[in-house]
Amino acid sequence: MSRKFEYFIEKAIFLSGAASIVFVALIFIFLLKEGLSLFSEVNVFSFLFGTNWYPISDPPQFGILPLILGSLFVTFGAIVIAVPLGLGAAIYTAEVAPKSIRGILKSGIELLAAIPSIVLGFIGIIFLGPVLKNIFQLQSGLTALAGSIMLAFMAMPTIVSIIEDAIVSVPKSYKEGSLALGATHWQTIYRVILPAAASGILAAIMLGIGRVIGETMAVLMITGNAAIMPTSFLQPVRTLTATIAAEMGEAVSGSSHYYSLFAIGIILFIISFIINVLADIFMHRGKANR
């Protein structure tokens, strides 16, 4: 193989390595480029804390507080459901389940991760919505609660697999020491293994939140899509992501409506950046402790 080829391929390898940095920068730059134009007309404060989202009325109002709260409601609900279940499932698969069914459980959870979100949204409209409507006697079952339940299942594969990794990577000697002192398996799990895996569990929760807050299509389909200040889980809400997906199609390129949707994109980018850096810190701390 010629030296020249080797020279070029190694340059290509280096450039590809650097490409990820370029892409993150490009994404942020293009969100800023389109999004910041909004703030020549609307000040940042009334954008973030305004309670009215009427982007196409005259004069338009661009308050995204109802959307932020919508995202927070749905995310909070999803995490409350997903974390205890995910923790239980992760402990069960990593520590308790017989070896023979461990593989099956893992494939089941991988299968859940493989289902496209549009399909979960579809099932949500057809089954979950009507079920909730009957249980709570609502006008429509498409509510924050429906969104929370669906999103909990979407976050589950992330949460379960990362907690499971954290549990499995706790040194065997910790567990053996505890068992040798006469502790039961369960006492060992919650007094020794879980505290040792705490950083990994925190990272899993952070990444779960990231997954939920960024989810778009299922949320658009099953939360009822009403951009109003949410007060209850049994009420329709609208999230930040769903707003972009629902309105960009109609927004005129270069209008303040168009810019405002990019401005929401900036908010989402910043949120996901913070969440992912935090998760990474927890993850590294977990490894450094050993």
Next chain:
Amino acid sequence: MRDSRRYERVAFGVMAAATGIIIAPVLIILFIVLWYGVPGLSLEFLTAMPRDGMRAGGIFPAIVGTLVLTIGTAIFSIPLGILAAIYLNEYAGKNWMTRLVEISIINLAGIPSIVYGLFGLGLFVTFLGFGASILAGSLTLAIMTLPVIITATREALSSVPQQFREVSFSLGASRWQTVRGVVLPNAIPGILTGTILGLSRAAGETAPILFTVAAFYLPRLPESVFDQVMALPYHIYVLSTQVPNVSMKIQYSTVLVLVGMVFIMNIIAAYIRSKFRKRKTW
């Protein structure tokens, strides 16, 4: 002592139940999709154009659209992803640059899919003037898929034992010759598995293609990379929320086709993984 045994039994029971609560819906969803979707499947449904405002006929253009987008995504993301992983695992030292690349990859993986859609709209559709097109959609999906491919490839590369490289170096091979001749061949199964999984995710995504390529209704096949296409995920969204009175049979069968495509890719990935895991001798 007897109490703690009883606690243990209760706790393990609760955790088994939690696992069941997570896995049961998966099986129920698959059952529903198969049960209601299979009756509507026919050769005509798979190979005909939609008719009557999508209330009749087939979903051929959406199937072709999703295939084309998946291939486009693969063309852009596979070479870039594999080379980036080679850089991280074989060339990069432990320095700030490497750390910056790693943090970027983590962030790319976490950016919401709809934000990729905005980015694709801003850069590819508007700024570079590709318009809503296969090219713009594939590039958007490719950047979104990149972190999955890089992470999987890196894992596959790092599972090749260090001694393999040392032996190659000691025989006088250069770093690239070692990567090309020793490391890559041993990492191929892992790379394939991760890549197929990443592409299967791209095939099922809706949000990134909303404004970059997906057509609401376009009953013909694309002729160039600057054409729009229909795509299965967006078609499901349109059928279930935007067009009134579409029969449930058509909706379920469309869902079944998408789920089928995604699952076939997952099964292929799982097959490659299990086949080569058995063959591994180190």
